[in-house]
Amino acid sequence: MVDNNIVDNKKFIVSHAPFWHDGSRISLRNYNIALAAFPAILLGIIYYGMPAVGVISLSISSAIIWEFVFCRITKRSNTIGDGNAAIIGMIFGMLLPATAPWWLVIIGTFVAVIIGKQIYGGIGASAFNPVVVAIAILMISWNNIFDFNEALLNYDLDFAMVYPLAALKHFGVSAVDSFSMGDLLRGKQSGGIGSTFGLGLIAGGIYLIIRGIIRWEISLSFLAGIFITALIFNLTDSAHYAGPIVHLFAGYTLIGAFFLATEDSSSPVNFIPMLIYGAGAGFLTVLIRNIGVYVDGVIFAILIMNLVNPLLDKICPKAIGKVA
Amino acid sequence: MIKRSFIGLLKPRLEYESIEDTPSLKQIPASKEITLLSNCPFDKKKLLLKKKAAVKTGQKLLLYKESDEYVVSSVTGKVSSISAYSGDFGRSYTAIAIEVADNEEIDDGFKSAAGESKDATLETVKNYLAFAPGNPPVKLFADKGKSIDTIVVCCVDSDLLITTNQYIVKSDMDAIKNGISILKTLTGVNDIIMVASRGQMHEVSATGEKVNQVNDTYPSALPHLIMKDMLGKVVPAGKNPEDIGVCFISAEAVASIGNAFNSGQIPVTKIFTLVKKDGSKSLVSARIGTPASDIFKAFNITLSENDRIIFGGPMTGSSVYSADHPVQPDTDAIIVQDREDIPVISDYPCTNCGDCIRVCPANIQINLLVRFLEAGLYQEAADQYDLYSCIECGLCSYVCLSGMPIFQYIRLAKYELGRANTAEAT
Numbered sequence: 001m002v003d004n005n006i007v008d009n010k011k012f013i014v015s016h017a018p019f020w021h022d023g024s025r026i027s028l029r030n031y032n033i034a035l036a037a038f039p040a041i042l043l044g045i046i047y048y049g050m051p052a053v054g055v056i057s058l059s060i061s062s063a064i065i066w067e068f069v070f071c072r073i074t075k076r077s078n079t080i081g082d083g084n085a086a087i088i089g090m091i092f093g094m095l096l097p098a099t100a101p102w103w104l105v106i107i108g109t110f111v112a113v114i115i116g117k118q119i120y121g122g123i124g125a126s127a128f129n130p131v132v133v134a135i136a137i138l139m140i141s142w143n144n145i146f147d148f149n150e151a152l153l154n155y156d157l158d159f160a161m162v163y164p165l166a167a168l169k170h171f172g173v174s175a176v177d178s179f180s181m182g183d184l185l186r187g188k189q190s191g192g193i194g195s196t197f198g199l200g201l202i203a204g205g206i207y208l209i210i211r212g213i214i215r216w217e218i219s220l221s222f223l224a225g226i227f228i229t230a231l232i233f234n235l236t237d238s239a240h241y242a243g244p245i246v247h248l249f250a251g252y253t254l255i256g257a258f259f260l261a262t263e264d265s266s267s268p269v270n271f272i273p274m275l276i277y278g279a280g281a282g283f284l285t286v287l288i289r290n291i292g293v294y295v296d297g298v299i300f301a302i303l304i305m306n307l308v309n310p311l312l313d314k315i316c317p318k319a320i321g322k323v324a
Numbered sequence: 325m326i327k328r329s330f331i332g333l334l335k336p337r338l339e340y341e342s343i344e345d346t347p348s349l350k351q352i353p354a355s356k357e358i359t360l361l362s363n364c365p366f367d368k369k370k371l372l373l374k375k376k377a378a379v380k381t382g383q384k385l386l387l388y389k390e391s392d393e394y395v396v397s398s399v400t401g402k403v404s405s406i407s408a409y410s411g412d413f414g415r416s417y418t419a420i421a422i423e424v425a426d427n428e429e430i431d432d433g434f435k436s437a438a439g440e441s442k443d444a445t446l447e448t449v450k451n452y453l454a455f456a457p458g459n460p461p462v463k464l465f466a467d468k469g470k471s472i473d474t475i476v477v478c479c480v481d482s483d484l485l486i487t488t489n490q491y492i493v494k495s496d497m498d499a500i501k502n503g504i505s506i507l508k509t510l511t512g513v514n515d516i517i518m519v520a521s522r523g524q525m526h527e528v529s530a531t532g533e534k535v536n537q538v539n540d541t542y543p544s545a546l547p548h549l550i551m552k553d554m555l556g557k558v559v560p561a562g563k564n565p566e567d568i569g570v571c572f573i574s575a576e577a578v579a580s581i582g583n584a585f586n587s588g589q590i591p592v593t594k595i596f597t598l599v600k601k602d603g604s605k606s607l608v609s610a611r612i613g614t615p616a617s618d619i620f621k622a623f624n625i626t627l628s629e630n631d632r633i634i635f636g637g638p639m640t641g642s643s644v645y646s647a648d649h650p651v652q653p654d655t656d657a658i659i660v661q662d663r664e665d666i667p668v669i670s671d672y673p674c675t676n677c678g679d680c681i682r683v684c685p686a687n688i689q690i691n692l693l694v695r696f697l698e699a700g701l702y703q704e705a706a707d708q709y710d711l712y713s714c715i716e717c718g719l720c721s722y723v724c725l726s727g728m729p730i731f732q733y734i735r736l737a738k739y740e741l742g743r744a745n746t747a748e749a750t
Contacts, residue, residue, distance in 0.1 A: 010647070013632040013666055016412075016732040018639040018718035019659065021667035024725050026675060082672075124675035124726070215678065269678030269691060317687040319710035320552060321561040 026123070030083030032213050036204030037090060037259065043200055044193035047157055048098035052193045055100050056093040063089025063109040070118045084123050088112050091131045091259050094194025095252065097151035104145060108134045128306045129263040136299050148190045159188035164250035165295045173242050176250075184249035195255040205258030214262035217274035222257045223248060225282020233290050241290050252298035253285070260298065266306040273312035281305040338542035338639075338722075340480065341597075342523050343487050346494040347607045349595065352622050357404065357423050358613030359650040360395040360455075362387055365416040366408035377403045379422060382590045383431035384452055387418055396455040398592035398611040401425040412642055413739050422613070435588035444506045444585050453584055457594045457612065458577030459654040464566050465511050473569045474515040474555070475507060477578055479528050480538055481656060482545045483637020486597050488656045489575040491607055493524055496579045501531050503582030507573075519550055542639065543685055543717035547572045562712035594651050599659040600625055608658075615648040616658055625660055632666055634659040639718040672726035673698075680720035680730065686713045690720050690730060697733040702741050711737055 045052045067085035071078050080086075089109050096105065115137075116130025117123065139146050148163035155161055160178060167175035179189060187197035195201070208214040226247050233241035247253065252260070261267060261281050268277050281301045288297025370388040379385060379397040386394045401424040409419035434452045438444065450466040464470055477500075479493045493500065504516060518535045520528040528535050536554045538545050544553065547565050550572075551557050559565055565572055580591045598608045598619060610619060616633060620626075627633070627647055634641045635655050651658075680690040688710045696705040705711045714734050721731040 010627055010629050012643070012645055013630055013663065014643045014645045015632070015669060016643070016729060016735070017641055018722045018731060019632065019634050019641065019643070019661060020638045020722055021727065022723050024679070024723065025727070026672065026725055029725060122673065124673045265676040269676065269681045316689055319561070319688045319713035320548070320686045321559050321563070321713050322710055
C-alpha cells in the first residue's frame with residue numbers, strides 16, 4: 001500500500017481488543033480494603049492507644065519491607081506498589097493484641113509475606129491466605145501472646161476486659177452471659193486490635209460486598225455456617241454450648257468473614273463452591289471452638305478450607321457448547 | 325471509555341448504542357486514491373489484474389488465475405499498484421490501489437448479469453455481491469456442504485458504539501424488505517429471523533418476518549448468544565452458527581443485496597460510525613477503500629504518536645498500524661483513541677479474583693484457562709479448560725483486575741493451535 005505521509009510517519013499503538021478496560025486495578029482494590037478496615041482499626045486505637053498504633057504501623061511497614069527485600073533478592077520487579085503487602089500487614093496487625101512485642105510482629109509479617117505468599121509465586125499464587133498462615137504459625141509457637149486476657153491485663157477500660165471465647169472455653173456458658181449483643185458489636189470485649197468492633201467490621205464488609213471486592217457468597221455462608229452450627233450445639237445442650245450470638249460476634253468471626261475467608265487467591269470463584277467453602281469454614285470454626293482444644297477456630301477452619309478450595313472449584317457450570 | 329469510578333459503587337453496564345432519530349450522515353468526498361483489500365494472499369505469478377488497467381465504478385475485478393476471488397471497484401480510475409499487505413495473526417491480503425479519475429463511469433457488468441427482469445439467482449449474488457457493504461455471506465449460500473435452514477438478520481450492531489445497522493433500518497427499510505425477499509427466493513430458506521433492539525421492534529416488525537428482541541447490554545447481540553438465547557440452539561465449542569445451519573447476515577448486507585437488484589448497481593459506499601478522541605460519534609458514508617486518513621481530514625482529527633486507530637468496535641475490533649488503512653466492506657466503526665486513554669496492559673499474574681468468571685457469557689473457567697495460556701500449554705487449555713467455548717466477546721480482558729490481555733491470549737492460542745493442526749494435516 002502506498003504510504004502518503006512518509007515524511008510524517010507516525011507510529012500508532014497496535015495492541016489487541018478489547019480497547020477498553022473498566023479501570024479496576026489491584027492497587028485500587030487494596031485501597032478499598034484498607035478503607036473498609038479503617039473503622040475497626042480506629043476503635044482499636046481509641047481503646048488501646050499508642051501501643052495499637054505501634055503494632056499496626058510496624059506490621060504494615062515490616063510487611064512492605066519484607067516484600068521489597070524479597071523482590072530485590074529474587075530480582076523481580078518491585079511489587080509493593082500494588083498494596084497487597086500493606087494489606088497483609090494491616091490485616092495481620094488487626095488480629096494481634098495491642099501489646100504484641102515488636103519481634104512477634106516482624107516475624108509474623110515475614111511468615112505472611114515470604115512464606116505465606118512469595119514462595120508460592122507471589123500475588124495470586126498462594127494456596128493459603130498469607131495472614132492466616134502467619135497467625136496460625138504464631139499461635140502455635142507463642143500461644144501465650146494470643147491469650148488476650150493475659151495480654152491485655154494492664155488495660156482498664158469501661159468494660160470487662162475478658163476475651164469472650166476464652167471465658168467460654170474455660171468457665172462455661174455462664175461466663176459469657178454478661179456479654180450482650182450490643183456490647184459485642186460496639187467492641188466492648190477484649191481481643192485483637194481490629195477484630196473486636198463488630199459494627200465497624202460489618203460496615204466495612206458491606207462496603208466491600210457492594211463494591212464487588214469481596215464475594216458476598218463467602219461472607220454470608222461463613223456467618224450462616226457459624227450461626228447454624230452454633231445453634232445446633234446450643235439446642236442440643238445449652239448448658240455446655242453458648243448460643244450463636246456469642247459465636248457470631250466474638251473472636252475472629254467477623255474479621256474472618258469479611259477480611260480473611262474472602263482473600264482472592266485462596267478462595268473459590270464459582271457460586272456453589274463459594275457457598276460450600278464459607279459454610280464449611282463456619283462449621284469447622286464452631287466445631288473447633290466447642291469441642292477442639294483451641295479457643296478460637298476461625299484461623300484453622302479457614303486454613304483447612306483453603307486446602308480444599310481447588311477441589312471445590314471443580315464444581316463449576318458447564319461451558320457453553322462443550323461436548324461431553 | 326466506560327470506566328468504573330473510585331467513588332461509584334456499582335460496576336458499569338455496557339449498553340449498546342441506540343439511535344432515536346435518523347442521524348445525519350456525513351458524506352466523505354471522493355479520495356484521490358483508494359485501496360481495496362482482498363483476503364487472498366498476494367501471488368505475483370497468478371495475477372490477472374494488470375497495473376494501469378482502467379476500472380469503472382462497480383466493476384468486478386478478478387484477481388488471480390484459477391480462483392474466483394474478486395473485489396469490486398468502488399471508483400472509476402486506473403489501477404496504480406497491486407501489492408501484498410499483512411494484517412494481524414499473519415493474515416496476508418492483496419492490496420489493489422486505484423487512482424481515482426475525474427469522471428465517474430458506472431460498470432454495467434452486474435446489470436447485464438442480473439438481467440432486465442431483476443431475477444436474482446444465487447450465481448449472480450455469489451459472483452457480484454461478496455464485496456458489497458456489510459459483507460453478505462454469499463459463499464455460505466452457495467456452499468453445498470453447509471445446508472442453511474435459518475437466516476438471522478441482525479438489525480442491531482454486535483459491538484458497542486456502532487450504529488450502522490440501526491441507521492440502515494431507519495433509512496432504508498425498503499431495501500431490507502427487498503433484500504429479504506430476494507434471499508428467500510434464491511436460497512429457498514423460509515425461516516428468516518430478524519433480531520432487533522427494543523426501540524426497533526416496531527419498525528422491524530413491518531417486514532412481516534419473525535422478530536426477536538435482543539437485550540440492550542453487551543454481549544447479547546453476538547451471534548453465539550443470539551443462537552443460545554433466541555434460537556435455543558447451542559453452537560458446539562469451536563464451531564460456527566453456519567455449521568449447524570444458521571446463517572447470520574447484517575441488515576446492511578441485506579440492504580446491499582436489495583439495493584443492488586433494485587438499481588442494477590453494486591453498492592459501493594460503506595456506512596460506519598466514526599468515534600473521535602473526545603468520544604463524540606458521527607455517522608459517515610464513504611466509498612469502500614477510502615483511506616482512514618481522508619476521513620480524519622474531513623473531520624479535522626489530528627493524530628499524534630502513540631494514538632490508536634481501531635477498525636471495528638471497542639470490544640472486538642482490531643487496531644491498525646497505518647492511518648491509510650482503507651475502509652473495508654465490513655468496517656462498521658473507526659475509533660480514534662488518544663494515547664492518554666489507552667488502558668495499560670500489565671504482566672501481572674491472575675489474582676484469582678473471579679471477576680472474569682462472573683462476567684463470562686460462556687461459563688469458561690478463565691482463571692484456570694489463563695494460567696495454561698500464559699505458560700503456552702495451548703493443547704491442554706483446549707482439552708481441559710474449554711478454550712474453544714470462548715465466543716470472543718472480550719469481557720474478560722475488560723474486567724481483569726490485573727490488566728492481563730486474556731482475550732489476546734485466547735486468540736493467540738486458537739491461532740497457534742489452528743496453525744499446528746494445518747501443519748499436521750499437510
